[in-house]
Amino acid sequence: MAEPTTRVKVTRTRGICVVEFSDRKILDELCIQEIQDELMKLVDSEPKIKLLVSFGNVDHLASAALGMLITLNKRVQEKGGVLKLSNIRSQIFEVFKITRLNKLFDIHDTAEQAQASF
């Protein structure tokens, strides 16, 4: 069942929260802060969350969005949950590789592969 929010769409599949972004560009700091607030609320409301963030809709992001993901990952781990990422297009995956965050995050090619790995 979809739960519409301002910046993200959250669906639940077999106990996994799947997050997709409403915006194609995650650039603006205000937008990034709003996304972070929504995702933190989600993580706080669901201890030991299995959280999958899909970037299928995203074609651009700023380094502040990487910071948001790092902060989110810490919170998920504090709450005993697991965060995975998927559907990152090649241009954006390159950003993860340059910053070596591809080693920090558990990244899968597709949402299906990520869901199967929880």
Add this chain to the structure above:
Amino acid sequence: MSRSSSIEPDVPLQEMVVESTLSAAKKPEAAILSEVERCGYSEDDIFAIKLSLEEAMTNAVRHGNRCDASKHVTIRYAVTPERTIIIVRDEGPGFCPDRVPDPTAPENIERPSGRGIMLIRAYMTHVEYSATGNEITMVKVNER
């Protein structure tokens, strides 16, 4: 016009001065990217210039001018089919880019900030800071 960069442009630079806010920064970004697209750069080059410009403007507003909306950011640029030159200057005290911690070091990898400069250096062909540290010159050569 004094220049502290050794990356000398061979075409006249256009200049825009905007308020030091992230929303005002969108205007020069749109103008520059429109010219980049018109000049036939590849998708990857457009992605690189857009990301670098976004990071440079954010750094100028947030770190240079410390979010003081009474200050300004000056952007000078030239876009030709051969290369794009962008110079972003803030009114802050400047900084020493060599002292910015390596965000890929194990002790820094989980820090939520500090990756903008690294990304600019990775994506642009040439990057140079002024001696005062409040002006960055970025060049992207069109590889097509």
